[in-house]
Amino acid sequence: MSGSKEVLNVGIDLGTSRSAVSASNGQQHVIESYVGWPVDMVARKVLKKDILIGDEAVANRAMVDLRRPLERGLIKEGSEKDITAVKEILNHLLKLVGVSKDKKAPTVRAVVGIPAEAMRVNKQHLRNALQGTVDSLMIVSEPFAVAYGLDALLNSLVIDIGAGTTDFCVMRGRLPTEEDQRTLTVAGDSIDELLLKLILQKYPDAQITVYMVRQWKExxxxxxxxxxxxxxxAPIKGRPTPLDITDAMKTACESIVEPIAETLLDLLPRIEPEFQEQVRNSIILSGGTSQIAGLRKALQDSLEPLGGGAVKSVKNPVFDGADGGLAIALDALDSEWDQLT
Amino acid sequence: MDRLKRQILRQAVDENLSTIEGRRLESSASNVTTSGRPTLLRWALVPILAVVLVVVVWAARPPLESWQQASRKPPQSDPTARLATASHEVDLTDRLLFPVPRPMDMRAFPLEVRRILLDPGHGGDDHGTLGGALAEKTLTLDIAQRLAKLLEKDGLEVEMTRRDDRRISLKERAAQANAWQADLFVSIHINWLATRQVRGIETYYLGPTDDPRLIELARLENRQSGYRLAEMKPLLEEIYTDYLQGQSLQLAQRVQRSLFASLHKVNPQLKNRGVKTAPFVVLVSTEMPAILAEVSCLSNQEEEELLSRPYYRDHIAQALARGIRGYADDIHQIEEKGS
Structure with a gap:
């Protein structure tokens, strides 16, 4: 029971690539969803830490065993290290918004949004992993959190294009069920992989990594x-060399348009006919990868075979999921939070 | 806060509570093997009696010829309709009152795969999709015949919903599978996509169930049971649905992986459109793990060209066979480990 103790509500978007937190104390933070453990004694001594999170882990990737626990939107099954990594990311986000282990620390109620695919497959796994990190915990699918935060719960369609997955979620005035959701594994990561491949085809000697490619894409x-x-x-044989990656960038970024458009064209006609037009005109694009220039328009144009529609981008793709989680946390009743303790 | 938001939020809370119930059960399951607390005992007995029922049904399965009389579950809509519109929402209230241990895994039901029912989509005056001179009904029959030969070579019993060009309703197809007591139902279709440049394969099953937690419980408790079947039946009917979903997912994943891995080599532009869920009537009505594989796209010109070649159809059949064998092997391996 929460009793009279102060309460801190938090909404967390636990993403494949980035994780964000919005708290009721006004704090907002975003981190890379990476966790790194120093690979040996020397690395530990240099880094002076047992574990590194987010940007710090990526920056020191040469010295750490780097993990991104939610690959392709799923927690890797059976890997204790990945479960620990999820916990570490969550703890780190909580620390950033001021949660401490202090006895006087407020009661923390967290709504954690996860990729829809993880919600479907790993929900129990994730719940167990996250249990104990906060006082009360609710797990929801990320597209649902976005829809809730935007008050788009009836006759809308959220397309959450993240790093690992693209999640489609038709909001029909109820908690989304299986039939309301679709997941594609074409998303930010698949663009990065293709872009890396295409650049190397053009510049076989270029020394580039997926991290560099990701930054260029963004x-x-x-x-x-x-x-x-x-x-x-990028260096070629150690020498910084200018590379023209215009064509590669276009091809890689456009590689996700068709599968997403296809899924849209497949999903929309399955909606009850009287609501199809309304949903077609209330398509919401969220997630980090949705920020690619021209993507929104390309997807809107793809609706032409169905008579057209409107695709809108969320105002703040970085925090909309976390804000939606926070809205859920604030709206849930004390009695409901007590049940989820 | 408006009523709709409140209602949906309550559903989200209920869904989380449902997950918590599963965890609590699981965490206490290891302590219950000797305590015999009623609630936990009830949980533990679910998979045991599931196995009992399966064995009883297995022993009493009728011959193929009697399939016309034996459909237990009627389809939920017009049999000619490919998609059912019925919702498959979980009744959370019931789940909380009587928390049926949802996610099932094949390890809880160590069964053998022997009988495969292949369902070549469409037939007769139902041509399915058309691409140039090719009709889906012809292609699905050809692929199914090739697949049947491959599976039979492996010693599996294979039946087909049709062996020639005739129309069979979806109701009849499902009834045939149910009456024959098939272990697996594989429906073969060719896709048609509005964006014709895209070529892809996808495999459908009827909804998800995944929670490895119950598996251990089933393993622990499935050795002895003094329960009668009648005591178990109502419970079993509900859980059996989840079991089928989990198995169908496993089968769909195996088949999809095999199809893509194999076909991508000869058809590099092919897209892996993944494993998906959809309420296809045949999947709703069948009583065994069931999938519907869209093995190609007739809307794509290159794909149409490939489908006209016997070697490509053979390639598809071989990939399907590998997927089915892979699933069957999973079952056998788990059975061996468990014994």
């Missing part, structure tokens, strides 16, 4: 016509 990614050539610098 900065220059586009669908449709290029506003300007995409030129980056």
């Amino acid at each position: 900065k220059h990614g586009f669908v449709g016509s290029a506003q300007q050539p995409v030129k980056v610098t």
